[in-house]
Amino acid sequence: MRWTCPIRTGAENRPEALALTFAGQRWTYRELDAEVGRWMAALEGRGVKAGDRVALLATNDARVAHLFFALGRMGAVLAPLNARLTRAELRPLVEDVAPRLTLALGNLTERLPGAEPLESFADGVATTSSGSVPLEPTSPRVILFTSGTTGRPKGAVLTEGNFRASARGSEANLGAHPAPYWLGTLPLFHVGGLAMLTRTAYDGGCLVLRERFEAEDTNRALDEEGVTHASFVATTLERVLEERKDRPVPPTFRLALIGGGPVPAPLLARARAAGILALQTYGLTEACSQVTTERPDEADGRTAGRALPGVEVRIVGLEGESLAAGREGDIEVRGPTVMFGYLNRPEATREAVRNGWLRTKDVGVLDASGRLTVLSRRTDLIVRGGENIYPAELEAVLASHPAVREAAVVGVPDARWGEVPVAFVATRKGAVLPEDLGAWCRESLAGFKVPARFLEIESLPRNAMGKVERTVLRERAQKT
Missing domain, CATH: 3.30.300.30 (ANL, C-terminal domain)
Known part of the structure; x- marks a missing residue:
């Protein structure tokens, strides 16, 4: 199976539909397709080829999206680095990536020696490249480094197939929407942010991208920009409700995914009262964001929901044996969203993925309906x-x-x-x-x-x- 870039598909099928907004700028699919082509020409002019890696240090910016899709069309790989890391913390990550090219937003270049400014990289490029390398399920798209809470960060390699499966599974779980407008406040150097970027593209929707989360700005987007979906954690959801003084959201808003751990029941009830259908979700980088998510028609805030369609979740004991519903054990995940592996770490990959099952090192329990409750990180x-x-x-x-x-x-x-x-x-x-x-x-x-x-x-x-x-x-x- 081979695919083409979803922005190219959108330009062919819905050329005037809005695809991306950021800082007062707007791109239709036709315009974004042309911009991606221009970035391809800039990258080709610097000698970037299929299989090459490009390291990036940046906060949210529309140019990150342009770069991401341009690299995808070329068969090259993006390695977005956490913009909160210090120069010393970034050094070993860049060494692992061994990039052909290194880019950074201007105010971050000093942390990444040799990095070129992202803002001006495509300046002066008037031509566009119309080529596109066919993408296969195993085509690497990004390298995302884990947080490193239990040792040196590892680079999880996620593929085109991972992102498409995640998008399709999420759509099947949440219900199809003709053109979702997803508020993008999660960082694009994290799997959650990239999942929103790719999800809206595959669904023919629009990413309403923000540089960072701000409660007042988020409410403005909900009230005035037709946002239909958003992703929060418990603290940001509470800040949104406090800033709007629990005023109901407009009927155009459909639902919010809540990650980062369990959400207090009173907060979920408060969100419902304001018209926010808040769905708890569980995921991780190595499984391309979502693993389980509550279904809109059965959400009660008590679990993280069932596995996305096409994804399997099981609970295993200390000897690796599958446990019945109601028994606590380690969470394992299998399916097309599971990463290709860890960059340059074959032993770590074999330890993490056995017989197709990703060992998450999280502890949980499944109920009789297959809904997951996450109890703890094994290390916590x-x-x-x-x-x-x-x-x-x-x-x-x-x-x-x-x-x-x-x-x-x-x-x-x-x-x-x-x-x-x-x-x-x-x-x-x-x-x-x-x-x-x-x-x-x-x-x-x-x-x-x-x-x-x-x-x-x-x-x-x-x-x-x-x-x-x-x-x-x-x-x-x-x-x-």
């Missing part, structure tokens, strides 16, 4: 005196306290119990750290699960995708 599991404690369970109870804005629980060494949970709590504006948190937890949790300490924090440290940086919290807890 807290074992207190032989009893397993899952941070997500404690965090949900803490987040339901009226004075608590957000909370995270980590395990720290303990001489008696081996490990005990410690909770970091950020309170709502004007509130002080409640003295009754221990009693509040005991109403819903067994005694061994109640945190040994409650530490106040202004806000939880998060990475670019809004996930809590638990390593930072563990270090802080051991020093406090």
